[in-house]
Amino acid sequence: MNLNEALNLLKNEGYKFTDKRKDILEFFAKEDGYRTASDLWEILSDKYPGISYDTIYRNLHLFHDLRILESTELAGEKHFRFSCGHEHHHHHFICNNCGKTKSIKTCPMDFIQPKFQGYMIESHKFEVYGLCPVCQ
Template sequence: MNVNEALTILKKAGYKYTDKRAIILEFFAKEDRYRTAKDLLTYMEPHFEGISFDTIYRNLHLFDQLGILESTDLNGEKHYQITCANHHHHHFICKTCGTTKEIHACPMDNLSSELDQFIVDDHKFEIYGLCPACQ
């Protein structure tokens, strides 16, 4: 997803375009990996003196709810990245730097017979470890 697509989703949902929201989206589009609220706050402080964690968390939560950002828990802390694709896939996530690698194999393909009487609405599969650069 790019910044313009994300802003379109935001506007269609009835939310205002603001400079803060645009910079948040630019940050995640540029980073292209999982980052924390603290990372975002550090990035935004030079642009918006006195910006609060409340503002950061409120926007991260909104973007996550709207599907603009994806979230995961790493080391007990929530991390976010811009939604990366419109096709089904999963991720390997580096626990040190947040780099992701798409995984196209899906474990649900092997579980369908075990869940034949159930309706699965959604699922999430993530593998955690260290990328080559962090090993």
């Protein structure tokens, strides 16, 4: 996913194009990793005095529902990042310090699924947490 794809998806789904939405998407397009609503608020509050966390969260959840953003929970707080746009199923290593991610090409479900005969697994999530080489 890139900025233009995200903006086109937003328009194609019938959502209004606003400067705030564009600025939010530009923020995530420039970031390499997961970021919080607070990170975003720090950037937007200069340009949009009085912007509320409610507005930020509403847009973050809209973008997540449209699969423009991915989310995870780190230290009890929701973090978001631009969708990888990978066509294939994959998971991530996530740095606990800077939020940078690295794709994991294998999926543990390949090994676990056979042990669940008769069960219907609807979804799963696998993330590995630690420190990236820069943060160590």
